[in-house]
Amino acid sequence: MHIPDGYLSPQTYIPLYGASIAVWGIALKKIKEELSAKHVPYLAMAAAFSFLVQMFNIPVPGGTTGHAVGAGIIALLLGPWTAVIAVSVVLIIQAFVFGDGGITAIGANCFNMAIVMPFVAYWTFNLIKGFSQNRVRILVAAFLSGYVGLAAAAFCAAFMFGIQPVIASGPDGMPLYAPYPLSIAIPAMAIEHLFLFSIVEGVMTVALLKYFLKNESTLIYAMREASREEA
Amino acid sequence: MKRLEKKLWLWLFVMAVLSPLGIILPEKFGAEGAWGEWGVDALEKLLGYVPVCLKKTVDIWAAPIRNYNFGGEGAILSTRIVSYIVSAFIGIVLACIIILIISRLLFKHEK
Numbered sequence: 001m002h003i004p005d006g007y008l009s010p011q012t013y014i015p016l017y018g019a020s021i022a023v024w025g026i027a028l029k030k031i032k033e034e035l036s037a038k039h040v041p042y043l044a045m046a047a048a049f050s051f052l053v054q055m056f057n058i059p060v061p062g063g064t065t066g067h068a069v070g071a072g073i074i075a076l077l078l079g080p081w082t083a084v085i086a087v088s089v090v091l092i093i094q095a096f097v098f099g100d101g102g103i104t105a106i107g108a109n110c111f112n113m114a115i116v117m118p119f120v121a122y123w124t125f126n127l128i129k130g131f132s133q134n135r136v137r138i139l140v141a142a143f144l145s146g147y148v149g150l151a152a153a154a155f156c157a158a159f160m161f162g163i164q165p166v167i168a169s170g171p172d173g174m175p176l177y178a179p180y181p182l183s184i185a186i187p188a189m190a191i192e193h194l195f196l197f198s199i200v201e202g203v204m205t206v207a208l209l210k211y212f213l214k215n216e217s218t219l220i221y222a223m224r225e226a227s228r229e230e231a
Numbered sequence: 232m233k234r235l236e237k238k239l240w241l242w243l244f245v246m247a248v249l250s251p252l253g254i255i256l257p258e259k260f261g262a263e264g265a266w267g268e269w270g271v272d273a274l275e276k277l278l279g280y281v282p283v284c285l286k287k288t289v290d291i292w293a294a295p296i297r298n299y300n301f302g303g304e305g306a307i308l309s310t311r312i313v314s315y316i317v318s319a320f321i322g323i324v325l326a327c328i329i330i331l332i333i334s335r336l337l338f339k340h341e342k
Contacts (some may be wrong), residue, residue, distance in 0.1 A: 001264065001267075001269065002265070002268060003268075004268055004289065004291055005288050005290070005291045005292060006282075006284070006285035006286070006287070006289035006291070007285060007290040009284070028333070028337060031337060032338070035305060036338065037334070037338040038333040038340070040330070040331070041236055041320065042236075043330050043334060044327045044330040044331065045236075045239055045240065046328065047242065047326035047327070047329075047330050048243050048322070048323040048326050048327060049243060049246075049247045050322070051319075051322040051323065051326050052243060052246040052247055052250060052322070053246070053320060055250040055253045055315065055318075055322075056250065056252060057253040057254065057256070057257050058253075058267075059256050059257040059259070059260035059261075059262030060259075060260075060262055061260040061261065061262065062260065062262065063262055063263070063264060064264065064265055064266045065257045065262045065263070065264055065265055066265060066266075067253070085330075085333065086330070089326055089329045089330060089333075090322075090326060092329075093325050093326060093329070094322075095292075095293055095294075096292075096294065097235070097294060097296055097321070097322075098294055098296050098297065098299050098322075098323065099292065099293075099294030099297040099298060099319065100248060100294075100298070100299070101297075102291070102292070103292040104288065104289075104291065124334045133295055146252060154298070155243075157267070158267075163265050168284070170283060174282065174283075175282050176278070176282050176283050176284035177282055177284055177285050178267065179274070179278055179282050179285075180248065180267075180283075185267070187310040188267075189266055189267070189268050192241065192266065211299070215235055216235050
């Protein structure tokens with residue numbers, strides 16, 4: 001889902017840079033309010049984890065590959081604003097050092113994987129969990145939070161790819177950037193994510209939430225008092 | 232460092248060492264790469280042409296460790312595996328450095 005350089009037109013990637021920079025500003029302010037110096041090791045671990053989990057490419061036999069992102073579980077454990085920064089840091093390193101995702105597309109990729117994904121995941125978790133303390137319901141909420149979060153990110157990326165032929169074509173009608181229309185981009189990205197990559201993300205989110213419920217349940221941001229929920 | 236923190240770092244270390252599964256499995260199953268992340272050659276094959284502006288900007292940045300691989304495009308699997316593990320550790324170190332710098336700025340008034 002790392003959009004490379006050359007696939008998005010400037011009229012797409014420039015506004016998305018603006019949007020991401022604005023959200024980073026808010027996120028840093030929120031982290032300052034919500035977390036303290038004792039959370040710093042967990043923040044570092046969250047970024048390291050997201051970097052590593054994205055290295056595990058999952059194959060669709062004979063087809064494409066994809067991977068989990070980890071933004072959902074980070075949002076549940078440390079809050080969605082922390083996930084914004086942790087995953088953005090990872091995406092910027094990937095683009096500059098490893099050529100994974102374009103330099104021009106950093107704003108777009110951060111928007112999809114570091115903003116849309118953690119927030120959709122966090123909201124999904126709260127929506128399903130409600131005020132329930134029922135363990136099964138919490139674990140179902142965790143699965144869906146990872147599943148829906150990654151699917152939403154993939155949908156946004158597919159949308160960005162798919163509008164390029166419409167908004168950026170040459171005088172001869174040939175696409176100048178990403179060549180495939182929405183009618184191809186959305187199903188292609190939706191199917192592989194809904195049937196494989198998002199399931200992996202969901203299972204991983206449940207497994208990790210279970211681990212933290214057992215070992216350090218006070219850390220879990222999404223399980224703190226209800227007053228936190230409007231975040 | 233707390234016991235849980237130590238344990239979590241250990242798990243991250245294990246993940247880094249196992250990361251080459253992320254290149255070995257796709258190769259075993261004949262999976263090519265992510266949708267929408269084709270290089271110029273692959274696009275030429277898929278479409279029969281390469282969109283004009285895409286071609287101009289696709290190589291705008293020369294990443295120092297392109298594709299988590301030190302060996303270049305034709306590198307043998309063992310080179311790619313070693314590169315991948317080294318890349319994983321470089322990623323961890325860079326992520327920690329940047330997070331520590333940000334945290335310093337955010338929490339400078341706390342001890």
